[in-house]
Amino acid sequence: MQPDIPLMPGQLLARGVCRHLASHGFSVIEEFTPERGKRVDVMALGPKGEIWVVECKSSRADFMSDVKWQGYLDWCDRYFWAVDQEFPTDLLPEGTGLIIADAYDAEILRMAPEAKLAGARRNALIRRFAAHAAQRLQLLRDPDFGLGSS
Amino acid sequence: MQPDIPLMPGQLLARGVCRHLASHGFSVIEEFTPERGKRVDVMALGPKGEIWVVECKSSRADFMSDVKWQGYLDWCDRYFWAVDQEFPTDLLPEGTGLIIADAYDAEILRMAPEAKLAGARRNALIRRFAAHAAQRLQLLRDPDFGLGSS
Numbered sequence: 001m002q003p004d005i006p007l008m009p010g011q012l013l014a015r016g017v018c019r020h021l022a023s024h025g026f027s028v029i030e031e032f033t034p035e036r037g038k039r040v041d042v043m044a045l046g047p048k049g050e051i052w053v054v055e056c057k058s059s060r061a062d063f064m065s066d067v068k069w070q071g072y073l074d075w076c077d078r079y080f081w082a083v084d085q086e087f088p089t090d091l092l093p094e095g096t097g098l099i100i101a102d103a104y105d106a107e108i109l110r111m112a113p114e115a116k117l118a119g120a121r122r123n124a125l126i127r128r129f130a131a132h133a134a135q136r137l138q139l140l141r142d143p144d145f146g147l148g149s150s
Numbered sequence: 151m152q153p154d155i156p157l158m159p160g161q162l163l164a165r166g167v168c169r170h171l172a173s174h175g176f177s178v179i180e181e182f183t184p185e186r187g188k189r190v191d192v193m194a195l196g197p198k199g200e201i202w203v204v205e206c207k208s209s210r211a212d213f214m215s216d217v218k219w220q221g222y223l224d225w226c227d228r229y230f231w232a233v234d235q236e237f238p239t240d241l242l243p244e245g246t247g248l249i250i251a252d253a254y255d256a257e258i259l260r261m262a263p264e265a266k267l268a269g270a271r272r273n274a275l276i277r278r279f280a281a282h283a284a285q286r287l288q289l290l291r292d293p294d295f296g297l298g299s300s
Contacts, residue, residue: 015292015295018288018292018295019292019295022285022288022295027280027281027284027285027288028284028288029284029287029288030291045277045280045281045284049277123273123276126273126276126277126280127195127199127276127280129280129284130177130195130276130277130279130280130283131177131195133280133283133284133287134177134178134179134195134279134283135172135177136287137179137283137286137287137290138168138172138177138178138179140287140290141180142165142168142169145165145168145169145172
């Protein structure tokens with residue numbers, strides 16, 4: 001969509017990440033808000049209901065300026081960084097997953113450790129994911145219908 | 151989307167139904183498959199997790215030829231018919247809800263009785279709804295990525 005707006009470097013990484021995860025049976029949405037004030041680059045819902053979050057960093061500066069990422073750990077079973085091949089991966093904290101991506105595909109280099117969500121939060125997140133995806137889809141299918149927000 | 155393909159009469163009703171339900175806080179998807187072999191016209195997910203199914207009938211013949219609808223009752227908390235103002239609503243079975251719709255909006259004339267889904271089925275349905283909406287959205291956002299199915 002939005003063919004006239006070039007994607008930013010982080011969005012290109014997100015696209016590749018989404019392609020890779022989708023090819024492994026995950027459903028994905030970009031720029032998902034698990035709660036007010038938090039926005040993750042990619043949220044992925046796996047075939048067994050597992051929830052992964054992937055933050056995409058296009059540069060060292062992009063990573064260093066992120067002061068929010070630890071707040072995302074409470075909203076997923078596994079947390080990953082996605083970076084390109086040039087990224088200095090030594091910077092990335094331990095205890096997180098690592099995905100190498102470009103605009104077209106991605107590969108998981110290091111699986112993130114699992115910290116399972118409680119059932120109630122998982123169900124609430126999946127419901128929010130469902131609502132978010134359906135609302136965005138409706139905006140695209142029926143652009144004349146002005147929803148106040150996505 | 152698909153601006154070159156005119157919508158069928160039932161799809162126009164579905165669009166009006168979706169607009170109405172979305173304006174009341176529901177998230178909606180059209181042509182949802184709750185399980186293999188079943189496809190409902192509109193599935194709506196409410197703000198409290200409630201699940202409604204709406205079948206859209208553009209004519210008496212369209213209604214009379216539907217031999218599957220009772221199979222949808224097991225996949226929602228409330229079941230509705232959506233028809234236009236000309237439709238002979240006396241035909242519609244008792245114990246179902248009634249929505250009068252056109253292509254632009256809709257109104258609930260008779261609330262459907264509630265038959266609450268069991269928790270496990272509700273969670274499975276919401277997960278399927280989430281996956282379905284996200285996959286369709288990804289196809290629209292990233293049309294160069296050929297998912298095998300939606």
